[in-house]
Amino acid sequence: xxxxxxxxxxxxxxxxxxxxxxxxxxxxxxxxxxxxxxxxxxxxxxxxxxxxxxxxxxxxxxxxxxxxxxxxxxxxxxxxxxxxxxxxxxxxxxxxxxxxxxxxxxxxxxxxxxxxxxxxxxxxxxxxxxxxxxxxxxxxxxxxxxxxxxxxxxxxxxxxxxxxxxxxxxxxxxxxxxxxxxxxxxxxxxxxxxxxxxxxxxxxxxxxxxxxxxxxxxxxxxxxxxxxxxxxxxxxxxxxxxxxxxxxxxxxxxxxxxxxxxxxxxxxxxxxxxxxxxxxxxxxxxxxxxxxxxxxxxxxxxxxxxxxxxxxxxxxxxxxxxxxxxxxxxx
Amino acid sequence: xxxxxxxxxxxxxxxxxxxxxxxxxxxxxxxxxxxxxxxxxxxxxxxxxxxxxxxxxxxxxxxxxxxxxxxxxxxxxxxxxxxxxxxxxxxxxxxxxxxxxxxxxxxxxxxxxxxxxxxxxxxxxxxxxxxxxxxxxxxxxxxxxxxxxxxxxxxxxxxxxxxxxxxxxxxxxxxxxxxxxxxxxxxxxxxxxxxxxxxxxxxxxxxxxxxxxxxxxxxxxxxxxxxxxxxxxxxxxxxxxxxxxxxxxxxxxxxxxxxxxxxxxxxxxxxxxxxxxxxxxxxxxxxxxxxxxxxxxxxxxxxxxxxxxxxxxxxxxxxxxxxxxxxxxxx
Numbered sequence: 001x002x003x004x005x006x007x008x009x010x011x012x013x014x015x016x017x018x019x020x021x022x023x024x025x026x027x028x029x030x031x032x033x034x035x036x037x038x039x040x041x042x043x044x045x046x047x048x049x050x051x052x053x054x055x056x057x058x059x060x061x062x063x064x065x066x067x068x069x070x071x072x073x074x075x076x077x078x079x080x081x082x083x084x085x086x087x088x089x090x091x092x093x094x095x096x097x098x099x100x101x102x103x104x105x106x107x108x109x110x111x112x113x114x115x116x117x118x119x120x121x122x123x124x125x126x127x128x129x130x131x132x133x134x135x136x137x138x139x140x141x142x143x144x145x146x147x148x149x150x151x152x153x154x155x156x157x158x159x160x161x162x163x164x165x166x167x168x169x170x171x172x173x174x175x176x177x178x179x180x181x182x183x184x185x186x187x188x189x190x191x192x193x194x195x196x197x198x199x200x201x202x203x204x205x206x207x208x209x210x211x212x213x214x215x216x217x218x219x220x221x222x223x224x225x226x227x228x229x230x231x232x233x234x235x236x237x238x239x240x241x242x243x244x245x246x247x248x249x250x251x252x253x254x255x256x257x258x259x260x261x262x263x264x265x266x267x268x269x270x271x272x273x274x275x276x277x278x279x280x281x282x283x284x285x286x287x288x289x290x291x292x293x294x295x296x297x298x299x300x301x302x303x304x305x306x307x308x309x310x311x312x313x314x315x316x317x318x319x320x321x322x323x324x325x326x327x328x329x330x331x
Numbered sequence: 332x333x334x335x336x337x338x339x340x341x342x343x344x345x346x347x348x349x350x351x352x353x354x355x356x357x358x359x360x361x362x363x364x365x366x367x368x369x370x371x372x373x374x375x376x377x378x379x380x381x382x383x384x385x386x387x388x389x390x391x392x393x394x395x396x397x398x399x400x401x402x403x404x405x406x407x408x409x410x411x412x413x414x415x416x417x418x419x420x421x422x423x424x425x426x427x428x429x430x431x432x433x434x435x436x437x438x439x440x441x442x443x444x445x446x447x448x449x450x451x452x453x454x455x456x457x458x459x460x461x462x463x464x465x466x467x468x469x470x471x472x473x474x475x476x477x478x479x480x481x482x483x484x485x486x487x488x489x490x491x492x493x494x495x496x497x498x499x500x501x502x503x504x505x506x507x508x509x510x511x512x513x514x515x516x517x518x519x520x521x522x523x524x525x526x527x528x529x530x531x532x533x534x535x536x537x538x539x540x541x542x543x544x545x546x547x548x549x550x551x552x553x554x555x556x557x558x559x560x561x562x563x564x565x566x567x568x569x570x571x572x573x574x575x576x577x578x579x580x581x582x583x584x585x586x587x588x589x590x591x592x593x594x595x596x597x598x599x600x601x602x603x604x605x606x607x608x609x610x611x612x613x614x615x616x617x618x619x620x621x622x623x624x625x626x627x628x629x630x631x632x633x634x635x636x637x638x639x640x641x642x643x644x645x646x647x648x649x650x651x652x653x654x655x656x657x658x659x660x661x662x
Contacts, residue, residue: 002523002540002634004600006562006607014563015599018606022590022622057598192333209333231337232345259353264595266629267388267659268346269335275349276337291353295626298597301634303333328598330661 008198033074035061046165047093050102053078062328068162080108086116091124098127098171104150105134131178138215152308153185163322189306191216236276254289258308261295339529366392377496378424381433384409393659399493411439417447422455429458429502435481436465462509469546483639484516494653520637522547567607585620592626593635
């Protein structure tokens with residue numbers, strides 16, 4: 001196993017300790033595995049929480065800070081956090097305006113966040129609204145998921161809803177913004193290699209050399225089909241075809257185009273992919289209003305990428321442009 | 332070859348086109364493969380240029396922008412840019428205060444930057460000072476290099492000298508800052524896999540599964556020795572041992588501690604490594620003043636990491652903290 005880790009069982013704890021040491025501006029509750037924005041709760045501001053299995057870094061803890069999340073709950077690798085943990089985070093970030101849960105659509109996450117919301121309501125009278133992301137057009141139902149999987153759009157929801165909360169919008173309004181981003185976002189990914197879960201010690205799935213899995217999930221769940229590795233231009237076509245068939249991205253104020261690395265794909269390849277994505281969008285008459293190119297929602301050491309498009313309006317673009325100060329997104 | 336590329340011969344051109352499309356705030360001269368800060372030259376400001384072989388992204392073009400570089404010259408993969416290209420960039424960013432060349436210590440780069448400086452002086456009377464980085468403690472002389480190799484400290488030189496130039500310091504002063512960073516910085520890296528140069532289509536070196544190369548260079552040059560893959564705590568020891576033996580990092584205003592990913596190592600592992608690095612520094616009585624954890628100087632799709640320490644004083648820390656707005660570093 002070619003990994004820079006200690007005991008496989010301690011990867012999440014070790015990484016959270018490193019994160020706390022590297023980012024003293026965050027507050028980390030190591031017992032509960034919760035990463036908090038300094039100064040949380042912010043009085044009068046809607047609190048934003050996300051979380052999920054670890055192994056997708058920088059998602060979610062790398063997006064904690066002003067303009068984005070108030071807290072992130074880390075589960076074990078590819079395993080949902082537990083309700084008590086999420087309830088503790090929910091109560092801790094409630095500044096009196098309620099709390100938004102941003103939940104990727106995986107059965108365990110959805111169920112545990114629901115239980116956490118009930119706990120926080122019962123024990124501390126926190127008002128909670130949950131928004132579930134399900135932007136992956138690759139498959140309907142999947143390993144771990146009923147319905148579509150939540151993937152790349154989650155990063156955009158956290159940024160844009162985070163900005164809306166920072167502006168002082170109400171819980172209902174922030175939740176509306178989050179739902180709008182999810183409703184107008186679509187993603188699809190491709191894997192050129194499997195990932196390896198540290199505790200398993202061997203690749204999650206077999207992918208013969210020279211083959212790629214089109215429509216891969218972020219936990220190595222099967223995609224649509226397995227085909228020979230193709231040039232970047234063809235890969236971009238394979239990913240954008242289903243995305244553009246699923247929603248009309250023309251018109252409006254353009255799209256936020258996000259090319260994401262899966263963990264083991266270097267930045268030079270992501271720029272090659274972005275060039276091909278931009279060419280397809282230009283041909284389709286879709287305006288690129290904003291861009292994001294980097295590894296923001298990963299799948300451990302999987303090689304590959306995903307493409308996310310978000311059809312934006314003026315409000316979403318202004319929220320996207322608003323200042324953000326987190327470990328992984330800053331402007 | 333598990334890469335998201337088109338023709339191997341076009342990787343650099345394709346990536347530069349993607350970069351230009353993803354970052355409309357930059358100006359890219361595709362013919363000469365030069366990435367410019369918008370508005371360059373900045374009148375009265377020392378111009379900063381770096382460049383080198385491609386394959387180390389985001390270094391260097393990802394560091395072009397206010398507070399860091401005025402231009403970056405991209406060579407072919409792992410191949411120095413040519414003198415004419417560097418001379419064109421030098422002349423274009425001269426705002427009347429001269430130009431600093433930041434050069435990693437590889438024979439081809441050093442020679443070509445020297446020729447470029449002579450060309451720019453002869454043809455456009457540009458005053459040029461070059462600072463060569465040579466922070467890699469792993470080996471003395473190497474494939475491509477007489478003396479020590481320039482690696483991680485180059486990122487810190489570009490940030491800190493960039494801030495000094497932004498403040499309006501003179502060419503001699505900015506060069507002094509760059510030299511001070513290099514003199515007080517030390518690095519060492521480890522590879523858990525080889526990289527693969529696209530045009531070659533096969534791994535640059537053979538590294539049996541379960542082995543790692545300690546002291547690796549950023550082009551796959553041999554390191555000090557090959558040992559079985561070890562826990563992160565031991566890897567941190569193997570990297571920090573030679574660094575701490577080479578320079579006394581105690582005292583002063585603490586260190587900037589930089590854990591860098593080699594391209595195919597995900598962020599979660601870098602945080603695990605940072606935790607081990609922080610533990611060793613604490614034990615050695617070395618104060619961590621600032622941190623940087625991410626993939627900033629890579630070696631294509633190599634798995635592994637490097638550690639860089641910079642012994643800082645108050646001036647260097649203030650320059651480090653100064654605002655920067657580039658694709659890969661922003662605060």
